[in-house]
Amino acid sequence: ISNHSSMDMEVDEDTSGQLNMRGVFLHVLGDALGSVIVVVNALVFYSYWTPCPEDGPCINTCIHDHCAENITQMAARMNATELEKIPVAGPCWVLYLDPALCLIMVCILLYTTYPLLKESALILLQTVPKQIDIRSLNEKLRKLEEVEAVHDLHVWQLAGSKIIGTAHIKCKDPETYMKVAKDIKDIFHDEGIHATTIQPEFAIVDSDVGFEAVSKCELPCRTQCALKQCCGTLEKTTAK
Template identity: 40%
Template sequence: MAMKDQKRQIIKLSIMIGLTFIFFLCELVVGHITNSLALIGDSYHMISDVLALVIGLACLAISTRSSKQNTFGWARAEILGALVNSVFLAALCFTIFIEAIQRLITPNNLENPKLLLIVGSVGLLINLLGLAIFYNETHGHSHGGNARQERPIKEKENFLQMETCPSTSGNVTENVRENGKIESFNVSTAENRSGNASSKASQMNIKGVFLHILGDALGSLVVITSALVVIFCEGGWVAYVDPVLSIFIVVIILSTTYSLLKQSALILIQHVPDHIRIAELSQKLCSEIDGILGIHELHIWQLVGNRIIASVHVKCRNAEEYKSLSVKIKDFFHDEGIHSTTIQPEFVEVCNQFSTIFIRLTIKT
């Protein structure tokens, strides 16, 4: 992600942290004064937003830092932030739901509904401001091109491969080192893709913040509705409006949070992306590229955003043949939307030679 975009997001997050924390204090005090569950629940939701914004800000700040201990840097910090925010939001929804059930069993009338209406209206304005600030961050940059349409950057790549392969008389291990230059499609260092992947991860992080603010906006609507009902309506049913609407908002928030929770969790456990079918991809690789004698240990996972990584063991005849195969294999994975690949070759001829030597030595002894 460009530094300009990062600074813009940091400024927006800082502004929202200040506004949200101030209003949290106001809602908490007024909620206890008016005995409004919706307002008290919304105040807790507000403090969760403060934590969500702080988490989002921290993850955004460290996501682009390099680290000698973390070979991928802090690329997944924002994914972790999205997961934490969604889990925290789900836990808060559970708390509000329990309180709403208690209010349905033992209903309480709202006190000072006019003050409640004023606080709810101010809260709605702040939340609408937050939604306007972060809407473009979650929707405005999500229309980039398909990863399959990007062409790779051709460059020279040094490599060192090690290989263990079986023989007819036991296991013979041979370290095969190929020093020199191989022309290949190395996309791991392509800045145009890493920037795009960072942008996707940032969108997930900001989406978690956006959902928190959206939940607060809905909570403010509940507070306003409850206050208006108490002011203009009469009857015993009025006491049930506040908890019923609170449960309704919980359902809405959970339905919007589930997709973010699932997406961030699957990325962190290195689940194969949904659009990739491992079995079909494996068969296609062997059938389309001549010279591949077999493949195994095919692993595909998602680092962040659309940055998908693959590693595979490829069995071929010799090192010379692998030079041309590596280009074709990387190009194949690129066409499948996988732009960072690690290929470990297994040379059959080398194994056969050492197997023959091993057998001869065994016969002589």
């Protein structure tokens, strides 16, 4: 079962990790759609559109200006046989085909590009990838018997499948940490995080002196730096 689930995850990573290929595909799709529209327009225009002759009277119902009005008035004075000799330009719908198809193409491209744009923007903003539940990851790490506290847990991604994780993990002593290090790595691996940087910390004071002593970082920067750290001391740290 575990083999099966890891295979599923790899397939999932392959489909979500091809941001560049999706970008290239959309670029080519846009070019191809543009070319198809030009060809279709040319064929339709060539086979359906009847233009006015170079000289002589002509009725173009697609254009509304005062000259056209004069031609209509002139046409009203003529009899039916004379009127039939005046060439008529049209049909008018051919003129609307190009802008209509181009607007449809713009809609298709916007609709297909938006998810890619959103995904890329979220990576650039260094958000936690959507397939990772950072709360449950935190819970799993804290559930390990030997782990006393977890803080400064950060997860972000470089590309579709390259997810980075960092954490401070507090244990009783180096021996306990080495025992649990493989399990910690496995928890990150199961979440799809394969590049991890973990700072082990060991309780200097006895862990049963109280909650505060367990939860705070053993290797803080200077105290006046608290506000400049992303997790700071104001935020609630997680301890067992």
